[in-house]
Amino acid sequence: MSKFVDRPRFTCALGGALFTLRALPRTIPIIHASAGCGYNVFSAGSAGAGYLGGGYCGGTSWSSSNVVEREIVFGGQDRLSEQIRSTLDLMDGDLYVVITGCMVEMIGDDVQAVAEAFADEAAPVVAIPTPSFKGNSYEGYDMVLSGLFQRFTRPAAARRDTVNLLGLVPGQDAFYKGNLTEIKRLLTRLGLRVHTFFGEDETLRDLQGAAEAAHTLVLSDVYGVKSAQTLKALHGIPHTVLPLPVGAAQTSGFLRAAADALGVARPVAEAVIQSEETRYYDYLERLADIYNDVDLQRYVVVAGDANYAPAVSRFLADELGWLPALTVVTDFLDEAQTRAIERRFDAWESGLKPLVRFDTDTSSLERYIREAWPPSANERYYDSLSPTVLVGTVFERDLAARFGWPLLTVSFPVTNRVVLQQAYAGYNGGLTLTSDLLTLLVSGR
């Protein structure tokens, strides 16, 4: 059974669905819900993702049936039908997707049936139930993506060189687009064609052609797995789950695993890795002086989602040479997912392992810090958790201020930064993360 959450670091299924659709080119969502649902998750999701905005539609332009008491009593299907008709007349898109809020699901509106009546329209109209009492925004991503694979993707012959990339949730990952660009750049260097669906220069053809892929890579132990299973069930595409790679070591590992999964010859992969690592260390070498001259090693406390928390912690330990004391994973996870994430903290090259905790409540972090590091008992000599950097969400700001720790916000919500094309994944992501963290430390110089 689930519990209440102290400042949730996610929104609801409808929110995840809307920001997933927002990331698809020329896609028009039609919200079948109360009048405030869309605006609420827009306000949350845009600010929380470093001011992502509402995209092509614009958040306040999202078509919404705005059901009120009368529809809740008598049913909302007529209102939805009217809204789909008027949306098709007014808004210019290539794909129209009806998604639902809690109330219309509770009264049992048959949105599929309503959408099917629009089968002869020039652009496809599909309906995907996304009730928020069945999941948060991460699950909304899988609901909508699975639904689109089912209703929009066309059967096709598999191409050996084509791969689908899943697991980075638009909006919940404020850096999703930069991350996809970087991963796609690397896979392209392996000679692959890549569908990320939400990346630069992609169109709805990528989504329509998802069945051409020979394989799906899921860069997450949690998100996107259900969508990959849908692709497998419908089109027989196998998938491999890999962790989100941050920095040189993890990314080189990722490229080897991807090459193996897709039948790319190892020497091809090694040549790419060699050239990427050379470039990477050409930049990192710049820091050899300042890092050592003024001692930029830090303890670190990490709070973040199931993608970022393990990946960033490991990067900080194994590449930046920092000392992760505590990592809190802030998602709701089932037992299998929890075990999978726990394994990501095993066998680090540095030999380090932070205290790992799974907790959705913002106020819990402070308690775990005391658990990870004995608090001062007014000893004359006290080995304190210092100097420390906090890598988390904007919800950690008060805590960081109280402890006097610099804070870098990486995981949702990220309201104190403007995020554009930046990435934390891949080789480029490792450079950006290093630059962002060390900038915090030299900003007074």
Next chain:
Amino acid sequence: MNYLSAKTPPVREERLGAGIAFGGTCREVQCARAGGCLNLAARTFSQTQGCQFTLSQAIINTLRNAVIIMHGPIGCGASSIGAVGTSQTFKRLRDPNAEGLIWLNSNLDEADVIGGGEGKLKEAIRFAERMFRPETILIPVSCVPALIGDDVDAVVAEMQEETAAALVPVHCSGFKTKVMATAYDDVYHGILRALVKKPERRADRRVVPDELEEVRRRYRDSRTVNVLNVSSMSRPDETELTRLLNALDLQVRFLPCYSDAEDFQYALESALNVSICGTHDDYFLHHLQTLYDIPFLIDTIPIGRKNTARWLRKIAAHFDLSQEADRLIASEEQALDEALAPFRPALRGKTAFLGGGEVRILATAEILQDLGMKIVGFKGHHYDEFAEPVFESLDDVDDVLFNVATQQPFEQINLVKRLRPDLYVGHSGGGNISAKQGLPLLPLFGPSYNYMGFSGVFEVARRIRRILANAQFNKQLARHCPLPYRDSWYAQDPFSYIKAEG
């Protein structure tokens, strides 16, 4: 007015006959309201617009020493994510030690939809009390618990016995009303029932009363006014209104925004409650009069020199200070005229369209007219009686377009394309649309800027000149970022999707 025995206030469609869909002119919208034919309209196309739950956060998120429990599925109240920084910053302008914005979500899931969410709410209340020790725990109730029949009032009554914090349920389920401003009534309803009561002072328990102290207090109360602030105003706005009222030798207390629980008790020790905006606080002020016999003033909003002067004169008349007010206003106007002179040449003849809350757009239009600008259109979130006094401050607007629409940018975009204003003055959330039309935009409100009083006129003038001086950002965006509407839409009647019905 006394609705406090009911669980929830009546919705504004019923209480005020407020309308949310209309297209015509300023004269026509006033006639339509007078004729009672405004509030039975809807749309065959609509866009997401906010609800009374999200709007209730506008007040709730400002209260100090409070924890909020969003009672609903996991997304309800998520919009507070956008307010974590600003809420703390603005609270700290009132109290440097104020905490940040803390909320829980009761996270109703599929099992709760069947079995009820009362147990989870109780758990959340216990956690909030134990972890944060707040003075107040506010519980906005969303659609789902209302539909499954959670008895939140009963849970609150039961839990209050083991909870030190005052528990304030706010019944603001989004699906209950199309007029999202009903949110204000919901919040005040909760505050009136749980927080408003006569303060108990130690001095009141003295065996021998201190008569001199009593006289002093009564005198002080007789010169104290409560000004009902709104979350869209700023600390600089409050400073300006305080300056003006202090000049009349009146003491000022602001509530409800950024108050703590106790402030609602001491607020009863005042001579007059003054509304900033009737749309926000009429429900509260009527009840304070009925229950505590405190007179109130609901008239215009002190934005623009005429509205500010009218607002001051109405207050002054209550205290028999009319001559003092006239002298103050005359000196303020003279200083303002001198200050505005350098700005007039750049602004004269420019055209503007204003969108947002009915009271605020009309009052802000007074500033623009003062600066020699021409109003080409209005879009009000809804329409009801509170707009009417503000109309009196405007010259020659009978034939100016008036659209009633809560957000609904598709109507705005069609209108703006026809009317081609030089400036759009708009409510937050619509920036995206105006940007893609290449229009410079002045936010209709902003909690760090001064809009109110005489200084507000100067600040708005200064900002409009600045904003008009360089609109390149939006111009470039407009060149590269398409709008999502079909070309055919711009040829259609902008009000084609409004239909008459219940």
